[in-house]
Amino acid sequence: MFDPYDDAHFMRKALQEAEAAYDKGEIPIGAIITVGDRVIARAHNLTELLNDVTAHAEMQAITAAANFLGGKYLKECTLYVTIEPCQMCAGALFWSQIDKIVYGARDEQRGCITMGTKLHPKTKMTGGVLAKECSEILKRFFVEKRNLN
């Protein structure tokens, strides 16, 4: 049966965040956090604008979701992120005890799978949702950046 709220639906919202990052000259990675069918946090990478290596999309989304919920644990939540989380973000997700992580494309160099970062035992992770779109916006960004320099 057709589900309007499938993983691709929410990944498209994360991709909109990645586009917002792109437009600001930031490495285009976006994230959202949901509870059931409801989006409770949206964020995109802001490391350049904030001059801060900790300002990854996922980190901001975790802080925003906890703020929305009024509690620091995200046990009923799902994170959708366009690229596989890094060690820092996976480490933050570990502490949040989030229920589920859905990423778009793999980051085979710096992602938490390659790096061996441990997730919370209660957290499930799946990937490959709109992987092509999620990696293409990154490729487009780096090609454009190279051509500008």
Place this chain on the structure above:
Amino acid sequence: MFDPYDDAHFMRKALQEAEAAYDKGEIPIGAIITVGDRVIARAHNLTELLNDVTAHAEMQAITAAANFLGGKYLKECTLYVTIEPCQMCAGALFWSQIDKIVYGARDEQRGCITMGTKLHPKTKMTGGVLAKECSEILKRFFVEKRNLN
């Protein structure tokens, strides 16, 4: 020769931050960041007050130091932290390309050494500086917390 600015000197400043956390009912972990002999950032754990799993002492110190320096890389800096960093904080330190990490006591359960978190190849890490004092404040906190409940 006596060096007034040795690692123990700066670790005592990180311990002062841990005491500030203790006084607020936060898990007492403190951190400072230095450039040469100058302290450019001080922070302590605020996860309860901010309702935010990302508000570890190290994360706030990284953000504050970058803000002070006007750039996101901490290449000339040293982080002093009372307890060995977790996956999240070590992951953030990876991105910061920090020169040196000095921790007080080990966290054998959740620390980056046990968890196998990768540091930046340029980053050196040492530990055991005032380890007893750094772990004792944590023990004191948990004993008191248990007695209150």
